[in-house]
Amino acid sequence: MSSPVSPPSDAGAGSSRRMRWMDLLRGLAVVLVVIMHGATIPLSTDSGFREWVVVNQYLEPVRMPLLMFLSGMLLPRALRKTAGEYLWGKFAAIGWPALVWMVLYGVLIFRNGPFDAAYWATGDYLWFLLALLGCYLIALVTRKIHPGLTAAVMIATVSLTSLTILPDRILYYGTFFFLGAWLGRYVLAWSRTHPIVPLLLLGPAAVLSHLAVQDGSLRGGSWQAAAISVTCLAVVMWFAPKIPSNARTWFLEWMGRNSLVVYVTHFPILVVIHRTMDQLGADPLLHVSVTTLGGLAVTVGMVALRPWTPWLYASPRGDHRRAALSPRQ
Structure with missing residues (x-):
């Protein structure tokens, strides 16, 4: 859901392929975020449609860690800029849309104002x-410090059972950000390893994700949860560069290139649809289905309108082509 790092060092067509699979993964991750919120905003886990919530819990060890890892992959390139350029770029691409949508959501949607x-x-x-x-x-x-060391320090300082406070989230998810900055250059080499290696990881990843459904501390906020996420990410990063870019992947790639728009707009849209379905007294299945599909449809519409609403997603004095969740920064 970033100002980037230098992508690994293959050039030409390889670089183009790499950026498309990164777009694909970002698009998949933010679409999963929309689907997850479509299920969890309207309903509690005992509301009669718990199954959909559980499906999303299986994906929790991957969803946001993947977005952070991909953003971290782009960090080295960003750090080549001067401090002034770097700070302005981050404000224009991340701070500005965060501020704009915090105000919009707080004024128009948030019940407490x-x-x-x-x-x-x-x-x-x-x-x-x-x-x-x-x-x-x-x-x-910490630009003079190896990102692997920064990641190790961050996960070592995490001692929490929930991720409700922003500093805790920075510490925990920052682990994946700095792992991406460290290991991003090796992703293509990793994807060429013998299939037996990721296959050996696939079983533990599936089992650990299943255990995490029953134990929230294994889905985030602990070193055990981080280990599960890293195992899952290793499998994803082996497979993703092999996915060909074609008509079947176009939509997710497009969503990935516009993932900032998807991220900041989807939640207010879902809340409005949810409140409408609440007033209609819809049953759980219809409630979740309409909220999720309607939220996705309207969010796609917001992406299509982006050329006419650039100030919502980047500072008017910034580069409007940038997006905090886009690998092309």
């Missing part, structure tokens, strides 16, 4: 952008 202290302390649904901005600020301060 825009002046609720907890709202700003947690970042509400926009926590990812704020955590990502925090990671970029840490990266500037």
